[in-house]
Amino acid sequence: MTSSDRPEIGRSVQANGIRTNYLEAGSGAETVMLIHGSGPGVSAYGNWRLVLPALAENFRVIAPDMVGFGYSDRPQDVDYQLDTWADQAVGVLDALGVEKAHLVGNSFGGAIALRVATKHPDRVGKLVLMGSVGVPFEITEGLDAVWGYEPSVENMKKILGYFTYESGAVDDELARSRYQGSIQPGFQEAFSAMFPAPRQRWVDAMTIPEAELRQLQHRTLIVHGREDQVIPLANSYALERILPNADLTVFGKCGHWSMIERNADFNRQVRDFILEA
Template identity: 50%
Template structure:
């Protein structure tokens, strides 16, 4: 597989997505970094998880190769509505969702609004609760395209600093961030001051307490972008059926830095 997948109209938006495998449906929702797409986010776990599940990984509206409507005002509601429309268009019922970072917040909002659609949630480095924005997240959302800026971001995302010296990875993500329309859409999503975007993605505590499905929260101990203590730890105290697993020597890119252990956690959790 390559980064080019299929297209379907969901909620009036021409939506790019990847689909592979057989078995129970599993939706994978990517995060919000510059140049991100479903494929950039999930390419390493796709070959492993597709042996067990029927995977669907869409590019959320405004990201990747999904349509970027000219007059759209990006917001949590717009993204959540798009993902619900995609689930319904694909005819999926009671599916589990893996959400990465911002994608974790979208997964929580879907479970809050449409509990009928959700079986289990697997959230990694997830937002979805208010916390003081980190300088690192501010830099991610405030990214302006250059190879140097992308190299710095990759160093921030990963605990293993050698990843920032991987010229192929830096070039791949940089090129993704400068494709036509990508940066224009991205810069429109998270204008300064950026604390308000963290707050907008958050659910109220009473909403989190109403989420009854099994939830597993995965977090890298050294995550500098979304700090463990301010997010997943607190979510694990509030969501009734949540458990927390922390990977040592791991930053924000759990699925990239801990690919096999991450996939094993998914398979174990979903097979219970």
């Protein structure tokens, strides 16, 4: 999949003009694309390291670093907006010769997956949305803090505390490690440029019109942690109501990181959902 010394760095392709780092595993007949969330120092590897090898048992799995995150390029003139990320995702599929993929989107990545599906419905198989944005909501204290992160170990520990249900899951070592990841050259500069205050406008900018969502006929699995402090559980109830072919799973004693905090359950549900005829 990747080199053992730098597992977060995989191969790269030109995707809609952006050199894009991506991880790949598996060789199944069907392709799954994993689209990560937003946050300081985030990358495809950081989001999906426990999911990618599990899904690779049944599928070809691709996990790109979206522009502005991870180890993809950060062009000076890039316009950080929903269509930019959606077009990059489609560009990755084009570059890898993938006609259709199932999309799994985490948080910010859920809105990207929905945007790809509304713009290119024939390129998308099934959808999995985890703690997703894409519908209107009032920005939470947690999301405002995540998007407003200023680099320090203390701030990183506070940010990680919003993501998890168990406060003890975030120790000083994890906070220091994630802090070091967030201050690699160019990382924080790009991240801080994406979501400057006031940040409600960026929530609104990642909202997809309800009329467009109602047109989506794709089978959709919606997953949310009941104790999510970053994206409100109400978002997933709204998506389940709006999307014509959606089912909703709510994990108890779980925050924003369902794919980590309830990893075995998440992997099993996603695999079974995609395999189901």
